[in-house]
Amino acid sequence: MAKLMCLPIQKLKIPNAKRHAPANHDHVQLCESCRDWGHISIHSLDDPVPKDEKDRYTTGRRSVTLEGLAQGAQSQCRMCTSVMSVYDARAREMENVQALPPEDVGVSIDGPFYLDSGGHSLHSPEGRPRRYGDRSDPDHIVVTIFIRVTIKSLAHVAEMKSESFLRSRATRQQGRADRTEEIETSDTSLFTITPLFKLTYSNDDAKVLTRVEEWNVPFFDTTVLRGWLTRCDDQHTGECVGKTVEIENLPAGFRVIDTHEDKIVEPNSSFRYVALSYMWPVGPDNNLRLEKCNIDTLEAPGSLRQVQLPNIISDAIALCRNMGERYLWIDRLCIIQDDEISKPNQINAMDQIYRLASFTIIGALNTRDDIGLPGCAGRPRHASAWSSHYEPEVELQGLRCGITADKAINTTLWNRRGWTFQERLLSRRCLYITHDQVIYKCCEDEAMEMLTWAVHTTPLSLHRDDGGHNDDMYCLEDRSGSSGLSSDEATDALKEPEGGGIFKRTDNDEQFTIQDGVKLAHYCNWIKDYSSRQLSVASDAFSAFAGVANALRPAFNCQMRFGIPEKYIPICLCWDCPGHFSPRGDIPEVPSWSWVSSSRPVTYDCEGEVLGRDFLQIASIVYFYIKTPAKNLLKLQAEERWIQHEVSIQEMAGRDELPPLRGKGIPGEWRSNKDWRECPQNPWTTFARQTLDSEAIKVADLFPGSLVFNTTVACLKIGQLSAPKDKKKSKSDVSNAIILSSNDEHVGTIRMMDHGWIENNCSSVGVQKRFEFIVISGRLQEYFNRKMSAFLNRYSDIWELNVMMVERLPCASFVARRMGIGTVKMCKWKDCSPRWETVVLC
Template identity: 50%
Template structure:
């Protein structure tokens, strides 16, 4: 690999410029006390493309560059303001770079890209936006921009003899000579996007006269007001939602009167704001509403004489500054030691958050009581600690669509269980992060950072945030990930389950309560009761949730049966665990062959109203049993009609036989009553063994556990089980371990597998039975708990010696 030439005038630094030539930046004057020869490119305002976009030639529309410099080189240029700022950023990161302490500074390289700006760069018609800079001072032009800094560690170069060379710094290209090629660089240790304020003289030279790091420590409350006003004026009921007008708040609903600083109960219609935040860990500063202080806190100014958590005090003050009188905060509006009343409030979280005018969200990454960053004298983190922006090289702007996921989704607040429904149920949200404020409603998103580079050069309404602050509308955008918008489907439900179960709960016993608000919404949207967070109408398919490894029950979740995902101590998903957010719609194309009953904890045993199907047809078991031939299916890789009828008639559990096993035996009700919340159903059961895994292949922590019958034939599998669990439970060396496998539903195998089976002429294996592996309890009746789910090839079920049983799944 060849080393690039070093320019003696600039030192060993390579600069790659796009769409411009060097002579564009070498005229005029530059202050050497501010900028060094190596950084001379920043000395002239032409690097920022300050001309109107339409006046520039197409070939000269962009000026972005990339520089490489070692830490050793930057340290030598301590008189340069740019070098000093960049080096200061690196030194702040050193404690968080495990490789830096053992790496020579001559081999630690910074890749510096820029300039980039805090705007999208393009308007909705994909035309370049003009950038004029701040010209409020007639003597100067101020440009606010950011750089993308990547820290890389170069491996020691080798000589032909294999020894290290003495060169301090080198960069190679694929061609070895052409400096315009993409550089081959080692993996990046860290990426950051610090911001800078560049001040240029407003004369003919337009030379750089000042460089300083640029941060916005506090947010502007008026900007937040402008977002809310725009939403109310432009969106109206679209963001309010029709159903919120019909919701009734729970009995005993209280709010904080921010004008009189007290707790109140109001009658009639009123407007209020909600708060979503994380409670501080530990007993300190956790003041809350309790039975013995309700009366005193209803007195005017009572909240002024108690010690409130900083985030609560800040939220009350911010609500007042936003012109809102009433605020709902759980710890001060729910009587925490009133067990019955508290449960009523928790069960109405959907009404509370959906009825709020908007929600203030403390989307923070700590549970320490730091208050609301950027407000009430609490400055925010400098930009070097922010999540890195993802700039667009051509437009020199930021990728607005990724800001939400970069700044909010990774936070500790968004990883907590209770906050899931608070985010999902809120119709308008003001996210206050460590770094910036973001607004989201049903129609738009707005970001504080999109106003920073423009507010000082604007006036009037533009300064309040109307200039470029909103980034998208519902027509142009993808569906909001955390929004209840339009029709809610089972696909939404499955995505929400995965998101929720992937989060943390301090008290695992809250797993059911923290989803109750979402369950209430789902009941209305799906027109189905929710049984332990599973929709009754879709019980057959929604029993097939997956988790990595065998089912592990949450001991703290009392009275929740094992068939509900609420009981799982692990994250749960539906469909392929590798793509939980893009579930194949065929997952719901099942064949109903079981009647389900439910032991209601508040009543007796009742038959469930489960939607019965034949793949894509809404056909009941009774209707199928009255037909001589099964409904015809269409599509690719579907077994022929004659084969389907033949295979199903040979199966020990088919619609004709299942119809005869609809009713339960007379002794079942007494047994089921001993297990509140259990599912009861008649089905076929077989005792099968776990087979040993075949050596080879790509090793993974979890894999499918093969099921084998008494003749050692493979008949199916149980999905996503730990390899260690399989090794401990498989049959080997004459030791036979049998496990109970019960049939729940049936359907066609996955499309990709059917395609392969069709190519191999194995059409009879396209139909499968969806089964559950259970642990049978020592009871007279077949009482069992869930272990895992999987499938059995339907044509091989008859060889497994299945028997009809009444299963009580608890």
């Protein structure tokens, strides 16, 4: 059902829910708009639908006016009162909502939805899943549901209203239908919540609604959590984690908390341990950490009971103890924080620490206040009005499991912190403890605590939904017809087995796990995620990624160079950061060519949300070397390829023609060979110009970590793209700029630069500003642009060069720092007066 309303919080009068709760034997009072809630048939249970109710049975969205909802609440309609109560609980905390005029606030309500995965059931009519409700009380049937409440701003709709509508408030009554349509079509959501409700119906012929209660599950059940881990141990045969850890596989001085004796210990034999990922709580009472001065004290039995521990740490210790786990690793109590020798070694071994843990407890919270772990004993959860991540499967009225789990984790403050990125990525099994439920993930499965909350009186089994739905959709199947259980036996099977709520984990390009078969696209997406996160100390940007870099080294079978896999360096140099490049300055040892040096978020392939295949397939036309801190010059073992083919530059140079390509929008082979032969930089010239300038090699000694390579360089100008006349630009906005040759011909594009920087650096009459561009690799245009070029008969434009705009330092040799990245039409490079240089990119 759905309702639409505009609510001024100050004028909202909400009846006291407890005071007006009806007696169990009475049906609750409902307004005309909510009358469908009054009969159990709206939930599509196994009960027959009365004839006079069949035409009224609906699912999905319905709408009423604000006046109808407000009148319903004031007349003690229990559904209207309940909806307004949870709305008010959230909206009162948001000043931006309170400041909006009543006519500019809309509330859209969808439901009911149920805590299952919404898959088809073979035994249900019309393909809907069969649901049963809680029938443990012979006099009542309890149905647990959630609804989706979306609060929207209608200010932009008001601006579009006709002048007569704005002037005539007296005629607003006649415009209610139009107003409803405006709310439905508005896409300016302020917030969304998904509160849970428990609805009690009489178990008689009438089956009418007798009670409406807001529903919370205050504590999690550790037997359910243990069930998830046990299932993984039994069914995944060590694929996720091993049973024990050998101490030699961990860094020297590795310590853990002994949860039985409440002390810090340094294991000396094989053992099993749990790790904790959390945000360090703030406040004067949360400063305890392991230091040289207190090691002996904290290694004494019972010592951790004698000190003031942050709530989240004491809860994690208690949780491990309750789950039968003796050892727990927590960074602030297991790393000597003031030891300048052992601390870096421990930080550099984060990949070992988290990957070898039996599982990781993750406090995926939205606050750094020390609230502990919600749901632990003594810390009840009160999240019904605040949860916002239950993603419904609208058609089948269930949950979209994988999406719901990901959203619950991805939207937390914990997930926006820099250090937690590698802790999530490196952990093989995770228990995410959020504000309102626990979510489990391993390499094979996922599970949600909320899927274990629904109560059934029929034995259930989890099976794959092959009815054409998403891979992460599972459903609960009724097996009562074939089990032959008596009603008493069925009642004994009231709850799902321990460890229920499990569904198959789905792999996608956003996966948070490093395993065999990791792809370059995963890496590019991880860099985009990590670089957008917050670090309390900016200079930790490299250290907080060290564990991931260590894990990627064997996954990619190559060295990692300042966070970039050596194997893919020609591609990975082409990262973008919105705005003019702003180096950190606080990590001087990181060169400008590495994304770690950027103080702004970094992205690969900024043209779209999904990383394009064409971006990852390059044409190799540069040999790269690196200057090590020991002043050695090493040739990087970069993968050499020609778009679709993995082939060396040497092999291509020995051929008269380039390797043929397949696919749509590919230029003819004769044209490609002709255009590349005419380009100053191609496989033939690159192979012939391998000798590096000796003076440049010597100068590179001054810049450890610099890349040294031969390439072509051109001095070009910057120009502005023409913007739509109705688009207002501010100097804080970013956009692409055009690259111009000396005769002002448009030859390429530089990506994602500040408008203000572009305006200040464009050439004008009498003032010519030029910038150095160096070639990194070749590429094909993105598929959409290729289609456009072919449509315009501009086939030569399909080939491009990846170029880097650099700032040259005042050295005799060509020493430069990165400024930006872009592309130049390959066929136009010869018109840009390029010259060969040995570039030292520091």
